[in-house]
Amino acid sequence: MKNQRIGIPRGLLYYSYAESWKLFFRELGCEVIISPETHADILREGIRHATGDFCLPVKTFLGHVALLKDSVDLLFIPRYVSVERESFMCPKMIGLPDVVRACFTNLPGIVDPVFHVKQFGDKAIHEFTKPIAKAISLPHPDVYTLFKKNMNSGAEISGEQHRLSERLLSEGGTILSSHRKMNIGIVGRPYLLFDRHLSKNLFNCIRDLNANPIFIKPAEPDIREAMAVIPKWVYWDMGKEVVTSAHQFFKDDRIDGVINVCSSTCGPDSFTGDLIRKRLNQRNKPYMALSIDEHASDVGIQTRIEAFIDMISKVTA
Amino acid sequence: MRLTVPHMGLLSVAYTRVLRQHGVDMQPPPKATVKTLNLGVKYSPEFACLPFKINLGNMMEALDNGADAILMPGGYGPCRFGYYGIIQEQILREQGYKFTMSTTDNPDRLSDMIDTIRDISQIKNKYDGYIVFFLILMRMAALDKATALYHYYKPREINRGDTDLTLKQAIEMIDLADSYTKLFRTMPQVKKMYHDIKIDKSFKPVTIGVLGEIFVVIEPFANLEIEKKLGELRVEVKRGVWLSDWLNDRFRYKPFRRNQTKYATKLARGYLNFPSGGESIETVGKTILFQKKGVDGVLHIMPFTCMPELVASAVINRISKDKEYPVLSMTFDEHVSEANIITRLEAFVDLLERRRDGSVSRH
Numbered sequence: 001m002k003n004q005r006i007g008i009p010r011g012l013l014y015y016s017y018a019e020s021w022k023l024f025f026r027e028l029g030c031e032v033i034i035s036p037e038t039h040a041d042i043l044r045e046g047i048r049h050a051t052g053d054f055c056l057p058v059k060t061f062l063g064h065v066a067l068l069k070d071s072v073d074l075l076f077i078p079r080y081v082s083v084e085r086e087s088f089m090c091p092k093m094i095g096l097p098d099v100v101r102a103c104f105t106n107l108p109g110i111v112d113p114v115f116h117v118k119q120f121g122d123k124a125i126h127e128f129t130k131p132i133a134k135a136i137s138l139p140h141p142d143v144y145t146l147f148k149k150n151m152n153s154g155a156e157i158s159g160e161q162h163r164l165s166e167r168l169l170s171e172g173g174t175i176l177s178s179h180r181k182m183n184i185g186i187v188g189r190p191y192l193l194f195d196r197h198l199s200k201n202l203f204n205c206i207r208d209l210n211a212n213p214i215f216i217k218p219a220e221p222d223i224r225e226a227m228a229v230i231p232k233w234v235y236w237d238m239g240k241e242v243v244t245s246a247h248q249f250f251k252d253d254r255i256d257g258v259i260n261v262c263s264s265t266c267g268p269d270s271f272t273g274d275l276i277r278k279r280l281n282q283r284n285k286p287y288m289a290l291s292i293d294e295h296a297s298d299v300g301i302q303t304r305i306e307a308f309i310d311m312i313s314k315v316t317a
Numbered sequence: 318m319r320l321t322v323p324h325m326g327l328l329s330v331a332y333t334r335v336l337r338q339h340g341v342d343m344q345p346p347p348k349a350t351v352k353t354l355n356l357g358v359k360y361s362p363e364f365a366c367l368p369f370k371i372n373l374g375n376m377m378e379a380l381d382n383g384a385d386a387i388l389m390p391g392g393y394g395p396c397r398f399g400y401y402g403i404i405q406e407q408i409l410r411e412q413g414y415k416f417t418m419s420t421t422d423n424p425d426r427l428s429d430m431i432d433t434i435r436d437i438s439q440i441k442n443k444y445d446g447y448i449v450f451f452l453i454l455m456r457m458a459a460l461d462k463a464t465a466l467y468h469y470y471k472p473r474e475i476n477r478g479d480t481d482l483t484l485k486q487a488i489e490m491i492d493l494a495d496s497y498t499k500l501f502r503t504m505p506q507v508k509k510m511y512h513d514i515k516i517d518k519s520f521k522p523v524t525i526g527v528l529g530e531i532f533v534v535i536e537p538f539a540n541l542e543i544e545k546k547l548g549e550l551r552v553e554v555k556r557g558v559w560l561s562d563w564l565n566d567r568f569r570y571k572p573f574r575r576n577q578t579k580y581a582t583k584l585a586r587g588y589l590n591f592p593s594g595g596e597s598i599e600t601v602g603k604t605i606l607f608q609k610k611g612v613d614g615v616l617h618i619m620p621f622t623c624m625p626e627l628v629a630s631a632v633i634n635r636i637s638k639d640k641e642y643p644v645l646s647m648t649f650d651e652h653v654s655e656a657n658i659i660t661r662l663e664a665f666v667d668l669l670e671r672r673r674d675g676s677v678s679r680h
Binding site for chain 2: 050051052053054079086088089090091092094095097098101102104114133168231232234235236264265266267268269270271273274275278279297299
C-alpha cells in the first residue's frame with residue numbers, strides 16, 4: 001500500500017537519524033510528514049499529556065505527537081534499544097512507543113520497529129525493517145535493501161550549526177581565532193542542542209557574544225580513546241558521545257571553554273556530568289554545566305553564558 | 318582487609334554471618350539513618366537517584382567505622398545502577414578516603430559470583446564456594462518468607478506491635494541459622510511464632526500490591542517503612558518485588574518457582590512490549606496480575622528521576638484507566654516527608670475501602 005502518510009515527530013532521535021528515515025520512506029513511496037520546529041504551544045501540549053517527571057525532551061516529543069496524530073495514517077516511533085554491540089539507549093527511549101501509547105487515546109497506527117544490535121547483531125537491520133514492511137504492506141526484502149542503502153547517507157542530522165562547527169574546527173586554529181575572540185566547545189545531546197526552542201537558541205546566543213560555538217560528533221576511534229581514560233566505559237550511546245566530545249575539547253588548546261548542556265532531570269547526564277567535571281577536566285579548563293527545564297528562560301540562559309564568556313576573557317586576558 | 322557492602326533490605330543479614338565464618342572480615346555499614354542520607358545527599362550529583370545517595374552514605378559511615386574495602390555490584394544495564402560504583406569511588410577518593418574498591422560487573426553470572434566469594438574469603442575450593450553461595454540464597458529466601466508472613470499477620474493482629482516484634486525475632490533467628498540443617502529447623506519455629514500471634518480471623522483487610530524499583534521497595538529506610546505504615550492502616554500488603562525472586566530468576570535455586578521476569582514480560586504484553594531496564598517490566602506485568610487476582614489496588618513506589626520506573630508509571634496509569642483499577646505512584650527522594658506519605662496513603666486506603674464496600678461508583 002503506497003502513498004501512506006507517515007508522521008515523524010520532530011524530537012529525540014529525529015535529531016540523530018532523521019535524514020536517513022526521510023530518504024528511506026520517500027523512496028518507499030510514502031508521504032513523510034514532519035512536525036514543525038518546537039514552539040511554546042507544542043511544549044505546553046506535551047507537558048499536559050505527560051505523566052510524572054519525564055525529562056524535557058520526552059515531554060516535547062509528546063507535544064509533537066499530539067500535533068501530528070490526527071493528520072497522519074501511521075506514526076513512526078522506532079524503538080532504538082542499542083545501536084552498538086556494547087551500549088544501550090536511555091530507558092525512556094527504549095520505552096518510548098509504549099509511553100506514547102499510554103499517554104494518548106485515539107492514536108493512528110504506530111510503527112515501532114526494534115533496533116537492537118546488542119541482541120540481534122548483524123541481523124539488527126533485518127529485524128528492524130520487518131515491522132515496517134508489514135505496516136506499509138511492501139515485500140520485506142525491498143524494504144530491507146532500501147533501509148540498508150540509506151542508513152549511512154546523511155545518517156546524522158547535520159543541522160546548520162553542526163556543519164558550521166565542523167568546518168570551523170577542520171580549518172584549523174587560524175581561521176578560528178581570526179575574527180572571533182574565543183571558541184566554546186558545546187557538549188550535549190543532539191535533541192536538546194539542536195532544538196532551538198529547548199536550547200534557547202544557544203548557538204546564536206554565543207555567536208552574538210563574539211565567540212564560536214563548536215559542536216563535534218565524535219568518531220569511533222575518539223570514543224575508544226576517551227573510554228580508555230575512564231575506569232569503565234559509559235554504556236549509554238549518547239552519554240558516550242557526550243563524554244568523548246568533552247574529552248576532546250578539554251585536550252584541544254584551541255577551545256577556550258566547555259559548556260555541558262543537559263536537561264535537568266536527565267539520568268545519564270547526572271552521572272556523566274560528574275565524570276566530566278571530576279575525571280576528565282585535568283587541565284582545569286573553564287567548564288559550565290547548563291541544565292535546562294521547562295522553566296528556563298531565554299534571559300536566564302543568556303546571562304549565564306555571558307557570565308561564563310566574561311569569566312574566560314578575564315582569565316585569559 | 319575489612320570489607321563492607323552497602324545495605325539493600327535484609328541482604329546483609331543473609332551473608333554477613335556466613336562470610337564471617339569463612340574468614341571474611343565483614344564490616345556491614347551501620348543501619349541507614351537521616352545522618353546517612355544527609356551524608357549521601359551532600360556529596361552526590363544533584364539528580365542522582367535515592368539508592369545512589371543512600372549507598373554513598375552507607376559507604377562513608379562504614380569507612381569511618383574502620384572498613385577499608387568496598388564491594389559494589391555493577392552491571393551494564395540501561396539503568397544507572399551499573400555505573401554507581403565508578404561515581405561513588407570518585408566521590409569518596411575526592412573526600413580523601415583510603416580504601417580499595419572492587420566492582421563485580423557481572424552479578425548475573427553464577428561463576429562470577431562464586432569467584433568473588435573465593436577471592437575475598439578463605440574458601441579456595443569451587444565446590445565449597447557453591448555450597449556457601451547457595452546457603453546465602455536460602456537464607457535470603459527464608460528472610461523474605463518471614464517478611465511475607467509479616468504482611469499477612471500485621472493487619473490482623475489484635476495487640477498492636479506483636480507482629481513487629483515477631484518479625485524482629487524471626488530475623489534474629491534466621492541470622493543465627495548458619496548451616497543448612499539449622500535453617501531447616503528454624504523455619505517451622507518462625508512459622509509457629511507467627512501462628513501464636515493473636516489475630517482477628519474474621520477481619521478481611523483491604524489488599525494493596527506494592528511494586529516499583531527494587532531498592533525502594535525492599536529497603537524500609539528508603540520508603541519510610543511504608544509496609545509497616547500500611548499494616549498499621551490495617552492493609553494487607555502483597556509485595557510484587559522480592560530480592561529472593563530477583564536472585565532466583567538468575568540462579569534458579571528454587572527450581573519450582575517460575576521465572577518472575579519472564580512471567581511479568583508475558584503479562585505486560587500489549588502495554589509494555591519491551592523491558593526498558595530496572596523493574597519496569599515487573600511493575601507493569603504484576604499490576605496486571607494483581608488486577609486479575611482481585612488485589613484491591615496497586616501502590617507503585619520509585620526514586621525520583623528513576624528512568625525505567627518513569628516509563629512504567631506512565632504505562633500503569635494507562636492500565637489504571639483502561640481497567641478502572643486504582644493505582645497510586647509515589648516518588649521518593651530526600652525531601653519526602655512522613656506526613657505527606659501518611660496523608661496520601663490514608664486517602665488511598667480510604668478510597669479502596671469505599672470502593673470495596675460499593676459506596677463509591679466506579680466512574
